[in-house]
Amino acid sequence: MRLQEITSIVRDYFFLAAISVIVLGILFFLGYFVFYRKFFGGKKRLPKKQLLFGGLFAGYVIMVIGVTFLNRGSNFQGSMNLSFLSSYREAWYSFRVRNWQFLLLNIFMFVPFGILLPLLHSRFQKAIWTFGAALLFTLSIESFQLITGFGIFELDDLFHNLLGAIIGYGILKGLIRIKEKEVKKAIICFSPLLLVAISFGGILTFYHLKEFGNLSIVPIHKTEMSKATVTMDVKLNDNKMTVPVYKAPSYTKTAADAFVKDFSKRLHLDTSNMEVISYQDEGVYWFGRERSHNIWFKYLDGSYRYTDFSSFDEDKELKDADESTLKEELTKFGIDLPQDTYFQKVETGTFKWTVNKRVVANQLIDGSLSVNYYSDGTVKRIDNQFVTYDKVRDVEIKSEQEAYKEILEGKFKYFSENKRIKTLHIHKIEVSYYLDSKGFYQPVYALQSTVDGEDMTLFIPGI
Template identity: 30%
Template structure:
């Protein structure tokens, strides 16, 4: 989930949070008035009332965002792997993952910011820290027992840091207001946490841009515990290293390319952009309308370099082969004219309503080649009502030869499996039986578009098909 998705989820919640807060504050105010009439001596200021109102609204929003907006799908999972979020963000090189880290801190900043306004006792750092830990622990526990989230140390850390940052900011404001001048020491304290993360992320950017190759998402944030797994190797693995080819695809993680293709589709099909570009994970999304007001969505994937243009709502009936052929000729010329269809792509039809162009390459030629190559496919579902296709899916990869690189042997890669240095969706558990039956050299794209060699090991995990990727360049 990225920041746009969070905001979209947040907007419908705000009215509910405000109404709930108003309701509770209303009851509290009536109770307070009644209390004062009965001779109560406790005084509540306007500032305290407003702070309570904001804190209640904040709490409702946080509970909905973190717990009640989710389905019961997590089965009480826990993650005690501190800093694994940062490792995962680095391997993925994902803006969405980074946004989640920042959002988890910003989400709790109001707690530390508002607590000092409730009472002078709550202006002590230790008390604010304790309250922050208690609240975030409570939320994580509720997520775990309701199966609506994962109990994560990383979330607790970021929530508490966010609350402390809010507290330091309010402390600086109160110091400056009380003394009627800017207190440099307090202001600097308020900047400690923001500046630390600015420095941390800046260093990560510098390191990333100074190294040649990008990051591989197949690297694990935390290794698997292999002591509890029975691993059996049922094939012989070569111990010799070799040199293989390295390629690069400049369409990947290249927003400029995505914008250029979006502009080409807009011009080619006479579309008009509606709104601004949206971000959803690794996808960049544009919405267009045609002259009749129909909406079309263009999606560019940073991670794979592919893109698609589609329209929801219309279905296409099966067509005769000769009619599909005519559509193929028409759209083929159009795609060639927009410089997205390679002239050597092989045309075919499928499912009686889909056009397809393919370029296939032999893996042996890729491994030992020394020239550029293109592989992949383009699929298009034509519309029988207008010239704009119902669905256009571009997954054609243009790979430029870079150089030869030395890779580790299959036997060395297998050692990474024994060490648990691989990423899988569900962690291995005590008593698992893993049989390695075969391997092959394959390629995947890294975060800079380099087509890196990897070993693909296949086998059976407790009798079911299993495979894992191990980086070959180490």
């Protein structure tokens, strides 16, 4: 999620909260002046401080409800995740900005709770009351999400929200201690915020000091294998091997912009009104006043998808062509296919070239390129996943037996609601490669298997 998207969500629900508070304020004052003061003769006056903080707290609660419920559909019926800190494991293995953003947002979303509640009522000056109220509020949100399907009941969310309230309470008390010139006590109050900052800073520092990145194929949860029947057609080797690690040609945003502009000029596209939406790992480029063309470009390895949206016109139909015609058409895009590619027709008008880990000197070429060819004799869609990797160095990897042991222990990613496997048959095991979060092409073991009657490939990290 980009910063612009986050600020947009906050802005939208800020206005919703502001309007709601105004409406509630009008109703409240009508009740106070018309009924309490006029009809019942009440004399008690409302403290301005409580009115101010009451309005702020009401607006804050409305914003939280908007973000947690109104910002998503009811697509998660009955979903629960009670695995503590699993969100950190997911964020670590994928190492995407989006995952870390959600963790931090869940923490800091409750910071205002810890600040405003003690200001609203003297009872919540005591930590136990504020923390108890925060726990009750976040538990209510998670339970309502579980019942309605507007989210997942997550143990980590309870932890993050409560931590946020503790940080907010600590900030408020710390500022009070500073005002009273009690510096040591102020530092203790700020310690929850400092510990979170140090923890996240330590994670980022450790990650950037690592030579290689993290692999998203590492499982967050173990697969249940205790009652699985495991068979195989292969004999496993117990010797460790030495194999190369490669590096993808990663791009900066500036380099990606230059590539896309050069690509566009070949097609005589007007780049003066080019719209660019940048994410952590990719950029989305739009051309034309009516967004007639589009390119998704991955910074991590230089692969991209191109679409000419005239392909959706009623008079445009997919059409077959021979390989030489398609190659000639691809030269207009500046695309030269690697040698020894395997060409195939996928379906009418859809064609694909594939290279399977071809080593040339100190480089490895891997991937595929798919195109759609249309009745007007042009290619209007390209999915270019061909990547040329440069060798970094040789590394020693686990033996096949060690990889198999991790399979038996359930240390592999298995996409199924039921994490329990009954039967597993391994047909083949080989060293393959997987792109990590830093753009390194790491060696992994690929086990071609049949799991409970379904064919799939299981991956185990090699390093």
